[in-house]
Amino acid sequence: MRVLIIEDDSETANFLIKAMRESGHGAEWAADGITGLDLAREGAFDVLLVDRMLPELDGLSVIQTLRKEGNQTPVLVLSALGEVDDRVKGLKAGGDDYLTKPYAFAELLARVEALSRRATPGEQATRLVVGDLVLDRLSHAVTRAGETITLQPREYRLLEYLMKHAGQVVTRTMLLENVWDYHFDPQTNVIDVHVSRLRSKIDKAFDKPLLHTVRGAGYVVRETES
Amino acid sequence: MTPRAALSTTVFGLSALGVAAYLVVTAALVALVVWQSNRNFAAEVLDTLSAEAETIIAMAGDRSSQAINAGLQRLHTRDQHHHPNRLYFLSGPDGRKLAGNLAQPPVGWSGKTTGGLFSYKTNGAPSLRTAAGLPLALDDGGFLVIARDIEDQRKFVNRVRWIALLAIAAIAMGGLSLGFLASRRVLSRVEKLTTATQSIMAGNLSGRLPVQNSGDEFDRLSDSVNAMLERIEQLMGGMKEVSDNIAHDLKTPLNRLRNRAENALRTARTKDELSAGLGQTIEAADEIIKTFNALLLIARLEAGAIEETKAPVALGSLVAGAAELYEPLAEEAGLRMQIGHLPEVTIMANQQLIIQAVINLIDNSIKYGSKHSAVLAAAPDADPPHHAVHPGQITVDLVKHAHSVDIVIADNGPGISEHDRQRVLDRFVRLDKSRSLPGTGLGLSLVSAVARLHGGTLRLEDNAPGLRAVLRLPI
Numbered sequence A: 001m002r003v004l005i006i007e008d009d010s011e012t013a014n015f016l017i018k019a020m021r022e023s024g025h026g027a028e029w030a031a032d033g034i035t036g037l038d039l040a041r042e043g044a045f046d047v048l049l050v051d052r053m054l055p056e057l058d059g060l061s062v063i064q065t066l067r068k069e070g071n072q073t074p075v076l077v078l079s080a081l082g083e084v085d086d087r088v089k090g091l092k093a094g095g096d097d098y099l100t101k102p103y104a105f106a107e108l109l110a111r112v113e114a115l116s117r118r119a120t121p122g123e124q125a126t127r128l129v130v131g132d133l134v135l136d137r138l139s140h141a142v143t144r145a146g147e148t149i150t151l152q153p154r155e156y157r158l159l160e161y162l163m164k165h166a167g168q169v170v171t172r173t174m175l176l177e178n179v180w181d182y183h184f185d186p187q188t189n190v191i192d193v194h195v196s197r198l199r200s201k202i203d204k205a206f207d208k209p210l211l212h213t214v215r216g217a218g219y220v221v222r223e224t225e226s
Numbered sequence B: 001m002t003p004r005a006a007l008s009t010t011v012f013g014l015s016a017l018g019v020a021a022y023l024v025v026t027a028a029l030v031a032l033v034v035w036q037s038n039r040n041f042a043a044e045v046l047d048t049l050s051a052e053a054e055t056i057i058a059m060a061g062d063r064s065s066q067a068i069n070a071g072l073q074r075l076h077t078r079d080q081h082h083h084p085n086r087l088y089f090l091s092g093p094d095g096r097k098l099a100g101n102l103a104q105p106p107v108g109w110s111g112k113t114t115g116g117l118f119s120y121k122t123n124g125a126p127s128l129r130t131a132a133g134l135p136l137a138l139d140d141g142g143f144l145v146i147a148r149d150i151e152d153q154r155k156f157v158n159r160v161r162w163i164a165l166l167a168i169a170a171i172a173m174g175g176l177s178l179g180f181l182a183s184r185r186v187l188s189r190v191e192k193l194t195t196a197t198q199s200i201m202a203g204n205l206s207g208r209l210p211v212q213n214s215g216d217e218f219d220r221l222s223d224s225v226n227a228m229l230e231r232i233e234q235l236m237g238g239m240k241e242v243s244d245n246i247a248h249d250l251k252t253p254l255n256r257l258r259n260r261a262e263n264a265l266r267t268a269r270t271k272d273e274l275s276a277g278l279g280q281t282i283e284a285a286d287e288i289i290k291t292f293n294a295l296l297l298i299a300r301l302e303a304g305a306i307e308e309t310k311a312p313v314a315l316g317s318l319v320a321g322a323a324e325l326y327e328p329l330a331e332e333a334g335l336r337m338q339i340g341h342l343p344e345v346t347i348m349a350n351q352q353l354i355i356q357a358v359i360n361l362i363d364n365s366i367k368y369g370s371k372h373s374a375v376l377a378a379a380p381d382a383d384p385p386h387h388a389v390h391p392g393q394i395t396v397d398l399v400k401h402a403h404s405v406d407i408v409i410a411d412n413g414p415g416i417s418e419h420d421r422q423r424v425l426d427r428f429v430r431l432d433k434s435r436s437l438p439g440t441g442l443g444l445s446l447v448s449a450v451a452r453l454h455g456g457t458l459r460l461e462d463n464a465p466g467l468r469a470v471l472r473l474p475i
Helices: A010-022 A033-042 A059-068 A084-092 A105-119 A153-164 A172-179 A190-202 B003-007 B010-060 B065-082 B151-201 B217-267 B271-303 B315-332 B351-369 B372-378 B443-453
Strands: A002-006 A026-030 A047-051 A075-079 A097-100 A127-130 A133-136 A141-144 A147-149 A211-214 A218-221 B086-091 B097-100 B116-120 B129-137 B143-149 B311-314 B335-339 B346-349 B392-400 B404-411 B457-462 B467-474
Touching (some): A002 A010, A026 A033, A033 A047, A047 A105, A059 A075, A084 A097, A127 A153, A153 A190, A172 A190, A190 A211, B010 B116, B065 B086, B065 B097, B217 B271, B271 B443, B315 B404, B346 B351, B346 B467, B351 B443, B351 B467
Parallel strands (some): A047 A075
Antiparallel strands (some): A133 A141, B086 B143, B129 B143
16 A cells, blocks of 8 residues: 655654554655645555645645545545544545544554555445354344344444454544544543443354454454454 | 813714704804894884875875875874884975974985885984885975884894894803713723723733723623623633643643653663553553643633534434443443433534533543442542442433423432532542542533533532532523
């Protein structure tokens, strides 16, 4: 995956480039809006990381220009402006996701990976399969190794989101935003409890766990532990 | 305050304009009345004179100067003492005066003149008098003038004119003086307001504009400005408190963060120990970020600019959703969450803020409702732990009233003593009993700010035992 980082602070940018490369992704850096727009137009990026406040051309204008030109590269907006209406503005301008500074890199990485997957087709699959766990999005039926698993509606949506992003780390905040549609910072481990309930339903009676905790980041649904 | 300043106020300008308008209208009116009455009077006199002329001619029998003279003599002896103002002059065909109490005819008059006003002089009198006269040409070439002295009437009219002018002048002076006095009064009030304002600007934030309790426009203005100053002072006080609290409550975790990093650097021997130390450092940083975010949100709420973000919010579903999110957490903490009947009430509100407020209340009730034993151990002054034997329970209710709706979250934990209840709504106040629990200490003050911003209230009550938080929002 190739990521374009449009960010005027060189220390932040260097940190992001280094961390992205360590995670196995390619990263390039533009220090102002105009350069960023030019690089983004040349294409070949899977995700754009755009800071809102940039010299020359502000982040939201960069995104709006790209969208007007028909460029649909997924954009993660990074901003110190973190209120709900700032976020709405960011998404209205054409951003696909919004992350408030300061952020944990694990959170950023999880979101970037979720966005890059979004750009590839398969989002609309009617059956989600991970190992012997099957979720049928038409009948809302969940089975593991052929056994029916009964889930509460919210548990179903939680599992659906996790399976849609199978193999990708999903953070607690992403779950809170996408499964519950809450945009705030939970003070407690409220998501963990829901995940552990779900886990007891889909993993407990089976040898091989599918729902894994990723320390310091979040959760991932995948077949193997590694 | 200079007289010139008093002359340049709006009040004085308006009264001067009023006086000027009054002067123009009244002067025109007086002039019209005087002119009209003079004219009418003269016309009336001339009418009488022409009737009299006909009588004289009729009495004389013909229009010769001799006959007229005889007639006049008769008339004169009969009527003179009744008409002291009656004047006449008769000359014969040769132009010589035959009779009359006028020494000479009006200058320039002849039998063809139509008659009108003229001036004459009586014997021994120092000044000219005015009279209205009618000339008559006689058949034999004689000439008769009959006239009336109207000097007294003229004087009367003149006197009226002078009195009117004096009255107008007096009223104008009075009006201008009143305007000037009113203007000075206004200026002195303004001066007082200015002095007070300058003192406030110079930093005396508890200063207020003077109010005279007369309920006039200045008092009303001062009252609203004072209310504004009150709010500003409150906000400034809040800001000062925030900076004090930032200094106090953010320095502590910052110091903790620094200590952890330093400790890891100094004592870690292996890579794992170093990682663990760094992990702790990041945790400390995250706590600081959370506190900081909550602080910013409260500050923004207190600035009070969310009106345009309000939209219809279905409270029943919102509370149900929040309760559902936290229900497993409550269970984990050994608490039973009882969700009451939640009627669907729709209000205009900022949805995310209401969610945040409800969640803070539920989060609090779980945190404190489940920690009674720990808290009691840490609080020697608490009641005997009789409620520790009850299973913890949290109730979530939504009660609709005529004009408001209550979101009620109650627990049966240790509660908050009465004198602490207001204090916990302040920023960063965490009662000593709860110092050991995680949290920013901003939860309840955030709820309180959200309530205030929506025109509602947050009440903390005794749930006997426990805390009952009532978030009341207007419908």
